[in-house]
Amino acid sequence: MKGKILVTGGTGYIGSHTVVELQNAGFEVVIVDDLSNSTEAVVDQIEQISGIRPKFHHFNMQDLGLLDRLFEQSGGIDAIIHFAAFKAVGESVQKPLIYYRNNLLSLVNLFDCMEKYGVNNLVFSSSCTVYGQPEKLPVTEHTPRMAAESPYGNTKIICEDIIRDYTKANPKIQTIALRYFNPIGAHPSALIGELPNGVPNNLVPFVTQTAAGLREQLSVFGNDYNTPDGSCIRDYINVVDLAKAHVISIERLLNHQNESVFEFFNVGTGNGVSVLSLLNSFEKATGQKVNFKIVGRRAGDIEQIYADTTKANNVLGWKSDTTLEDTLLSAWNWEKRIRKID
Numbered sequence: 001m002k003g004k005i006l007v008t009g010g011t012g013y014i015g016s017h018t019v020v021e022l023q024n025a026g027f028e029v030v031i032v033d034d035l036s037n038s039t040e041a042v043v044d045q046i047e048q049i050s051g052i053r054p055k056f057h058h059f060n061m062q063d064l065g066l067l068d069r070l071f072e073q074s075g076g077i078d079a080i081i082h083f084a085a086f087k088a089v090g091e092s093v094q095k096p097l098i099y100y101r102n103n104l105l106s107l108v109n110l111f112d113c114m115e116k117y118g119v120n121n122l123v124f125s126s127s128c129t130v131y132g133q134p135e136k137l138p139v140t141e142h143t144p145r146m147a148a149e150s151p152y153g154n155t156k157i158i159c160e161d162i163i164r165d166y167t168k169a170n171p172k173i174q175t176i177a178l179r180y181f182n183p184i185g186a187h188p189s190a191l192i193g194e195l196p197n198g199v200p201n202n203l204v205p206f207v208t209q210t211a212a213g214l215r216e217q218l219s220v221f222g223n224d225y226n227t228p229d230g231s232c233i234r235d236y237i238n239v240v241d242l243a244k245a246h247v248i249s250i251e252r253l254l255n256h257q258n259e260s261v262f263e264f265f266n267v268g269t270g271n272g273v274s275v276l277s278l279l280n281s282f283e284k285a286t287g288q289k290v291n292f293k294i295v296g297r298r299a300g301d302i303e304q305i306y307a308d309t310t311k312a313n314n315v316l317g318w319k320s321d322t323t324l325e326d327t328l329l330s331a332w333n334w335e336k337r338i339r340k341i342d
């Protein structure tokens with residue numbers, strides 16, 4: 001084995017795809033997840049895809065005692081990928097303390113255990129949300145972070161600051177933060193994918209559920225923005241390409257190739273895509289028409305953001321190479337499988 005990796009939040013959407021790629025790359029994986037936004041069946045699907053069943057521990061990382069016991073029992077963890085966090089933007093506005101306690105305390109507990117058990121490598125799941133609405137596009141890693149629109153986004157900013165301050169005080173600890181743009185799509189096997197609880201907040205699961213007949217109609221939140229077709233622009237990144245960026249980051253840390261104790265990379269495609277053009281691409285890729293209507297803007301939405309991926313391409317040595325249409329088709333194939341649509 002190339003090493004043992006603890007993946008927190010490993011049964012979640014991005015976590016599960018990353019576990020598959022880690023196991024494909026020859027790593028041994030241990031998952032901890034509280035199943036607040038996923039199910040244990042994902043472990044079966046990971047095994048079905050990669051032929052290897054990762055160890056799975058079911059608890060929330062706010063419990064330092066349980067986390068400590070996991071480190072003690074697992075022995076010899078070489079690195080950690082930390083996905084575990086609550087991530088519903090709207091819910092974070094309603095319940096800020098739950099978000100601050102969970103997302104911040106989980107990271108602090110993790111650092112406590114890393115120090116106690118001598119685990120020195122961490123890849124952190126961050127988000128382009130730290131940039132807010134950038135003045136200049138595309139966004140580089142030098143683009144200043146802006147005050148977040150939501151407590152969720154603020155926890156990402158604060159977690160990055162905790163990592164910065166902690167690695168300054170403990171330079172043994174080597175870290176990489178990956179700032180995701182908009183992850184979409186599903187594994188080509190259609191055995192794992194995005195499965196939001198209840199009504200999806202995010203665009204692509206709402207599109208696929210509308211195409212599958214679960215939702216009556218998609219509401220497009222605004223077409224009066226200052227963009228070519230008036231709808232918002234985002235950088236939609238294929239989830240498997242995103243997962244591979246984590247494997248490359250882990251190898252960078254294990255091979256001591258990182259150039260500082262806290263590196264961060266924009267992980268996107270570099271292409272800005274509007275909501276309306278994404279709908280066109282979905283219909284072209286799948287042959288499925290999506291019933292939608294234009295409604296008012298959604299509070300908190302930024303107008304446009306997409307990445308300058310030069311640093312991830314040239315320094316990390318990673319590039320997203322899956323087309324938007326192939327990615328949207330993978331999302332549709334996943335939706336069809338879980339809804340048993342031929």
Ligand code: WQD
Binds near residue numbers: 128181232275
């Ligand atoms: C994309 C575009 C909407 C739903 C959020 C988080 C971000 C990250 C990704 C975790 C926007 C429009 C959406 C719908 C619509 N999550 N839309 N109708 O808001 O860019 O980013 O998810 O890290 O942190 O903020 O993603 O998919 O919600 O929206 O018109 O039913 O689709 O207005 O322009 P967003 P999204």
